[in-house]
Amino acid sequence: MGADRLSATMRSLGARKIKVLIAAVVAIIAVGALIWLGVGRGTVYYYTVSELKALGAVENVRVSGRFQEGTLVRQGGTHFSLTIHDRDNPSDTMAVIYDGALPDTFKQTAETEVVLEGDHRADGTFQAHTFIAKCPSKYEAAP
Template identity: 35%
Template sequence: MKKKKIVVVVGLLILSAIIFIMISGFKQNTIYYIEVHELQQNPDKFTKKGIRISGDVLEGSVKKDEINKHLEFVMMDKTGAKMNVLYNGIIPDAFKESVQVIVEGKYDKNTNTFTATTLLAKCPSKYEAEVEKQK
């Protein structure tokens, strides 16, 4: 009987340790997903961690240097809040003016500039409609 209690206690300790490691690892890798106005209202809350911001590319604001893989544009959310975005890397094919994007990186509240390490562009809905028609 005593051996069974020891096995149960050791099993619970091991299970607790595994759960603790999983939860702490998840918290460290969590990245916030917010809109531009939420970031601007409370920038200090989000400056310590990498964050994801969603919004639309403002028409007429895109400056592209495809040779050096450098991109600058203004991102705007549905409330009209705007911020400058800088990105160096491979520019997604779906990226263009007025498309919805998600950027991941760091924000500088002094210059209202977001330096993106990741850029994701939402595919236009016309592609989704064509796929549905083919079925």
């Protein structure tokens, strides 16, 4: 404590406050920059199938829709093609190409909701790198 008191008297209160203020401003700017940087890198926009079709080609987006029953075809290994359709306008469909493992939650039934992340290409297909299946029952059976 003695050392505490000593340096306390050595420092004038005004100079200290300015230092604290500078430190706070630097910290806020640094954190703000981190958030700004992160938002720039990490933002993924969410669309429905209909919205994405209207938007056209766009990279790194997330699309949600329903699996079209009977359209899943394995093109060897873990290369899949499938078709999804819009939740509200089932006539709006989109062809999907996906490389990777199908999640265990994915059931090949019509009501299965899928969420895909990837690129919507100019030819209208969706190249997915992430495949999330929303099982309608999740962990709870419907009440």
